[in-house]
Amino acid sequence: MEVDDSEVLVCHTPRSEEPRRRDFEEAGYLVLQKLRPEPKEVVLIKPNVIPQGTEDSGMITHPWFVAGMVQYFREAGAREVVVGEGGWERTHWRKMQWSTENIWRSSGYREMADATGVRLVDLEEEGEIMGIPGGKFTKTLLLSRWVRREEGFFVDVPKMKTHNLAVTTLCTKNLMGAVLCPDRHFCFRARAHSMAKTGSLDLYESSFAELLIDLVSVVQPDLCVVEGVVGRDGTAFHRGENLRTWTVVAGHNPVTVDAYTSYLMGFKPRAISYLREAEERGLGEIEPGRIRARIQGDPLPSEGMGFQVISWDGRNHPELYLRSPASWKYPEGKFP
Numbered sequence: 001m002e003v004d005d006s007e008v009l010v011c012h013t014p015r016s017e018e019p020r021r022r023d024f025e026e027a028g029y030l031v032l033q034k035l036r037p038e039p040k041e042v043v044l045i046k047p048n049v050i051p052q053g054t055e056d057s058g059m060i061t062h063p064w065f066v067a068g069m070v071q072y073f074r075e076a077g078a079r080e081v082v083v084g085e086g087g088w089e090r091t092h093w094r095k096m097q098w099s100t101e102n103i104w105r106s107s108g109y110r111e112m113a114d115a116t117g118v119r120l121v122d123l124e125e126e127g128e129i130m131g132i133p134g135g136k137f138t139k140t141l142l143l144s145r146w147v148r149r150e151e152g153f154f155v156d157v158p159k160m161k162t163h164n165l166a167v168t169t170l171c172t173k174n175l176m177g178a179v180l181c182p183d184r185h186f187c188f189r190a191r192a193h194s195m196a197k198t199g200s201l202d203l204y205e206s207s208f209a210e211l212l213i214d215l216v217s218v219v220q221p222d223l224c225v226v227e228g229v230v231g232r233d234g235t236a237f238h239r240g241e242n243l244r245t246w247t248v249v250a251g252h253n254p255v256t257v258d259a260y261t262s263y264l265m266g267f268k269p270r271a272i273s274y275l276r277e278a279e280e281r282g283l284g285e286i287e288p289g290r291i292r293a294r295i296q297g298d299p300l301p302s303e304g305m306g307f308q309v310i311s312w313d314g315r316n317h318p319e320l321y322l323r324s325p326a327s328w329k330y331p332e333g334k335f336p
Helices: 021-035 063-075 100-107 109-116 171-178 186-198 204-216 254-265 273-280
Strands: 007-012 042-047 080-085 119-122 127-131 140-144 152-157 159-163 167-169 223-232 242-251 292-297
Touching (some): 007 254, 021 063, 021 223, 063 080, 063 152, 100 109, 152 171, 171 273, 186 204, 223 254, 242 254
Parallel strands (some): 042 152, 152 223
Antiparallel strands (some): 159 167
């Protein structure tokens, strides 16, 4: 099945039971089997892996979903398939004795890699300074060479999650793992910029959106696949709830995939700063009615999947939702 930049594939196969490893693996394989992407010699799969996330925490792309994708690409003729994430060696996690290898192990990726024989790579290993033509926040970024390799097929594979600042953290934000330190700290940079400009956080969200879209303007994955077999809301970190959605969303344009996934989660894409910024720069379609969705499986819920976000300012924001929740799971209060 071919999809163009204005289309997405949605695989929705709800079940009542808790998903197991084989369910994730099957979902990762089947979405690619439907899309039939033709890989290059080397395939780089970039999941979302964070130090806080264990295999079933809901905070990371499930390692066995990636295992299913590895199987497909090998069968499709790729010479090598690697799984890469931005290293944590140069961040504050190093001071907390979290090495990259520790994170691979605690997340379940080392076990998956040993079982499948796939190589895990640290995207921090090789970097290059890339100019950002028309960049609003920055004119350069220090990027991993892995995501710029001509012989590589780059697959962006985030988790379906909310985020305290971005509202949704999907394909676009997952690209932050391709940015090397010290450029990587987008939230801190946006906060510092806002404080320097206004003496307040008035520009916090808009600055973050500009920086994020500066990144996506120069890093374009060959394929984007959102793993939502289980999604997570709240802050998408420890304060939040897992939702069994049994849904995978895929396409070629990260902005379009993010917009439609945000819509399925229950949010108004146009209310999300980074999606508006991307649309203004002509980087993708964000209006759900203009995105052609090819649905595989059961019909989708008409009012979203029930995700609620805990905002960085501690307030509920009804304007973000397609249908404002009848009750809020998370009380208002200062963000921890």
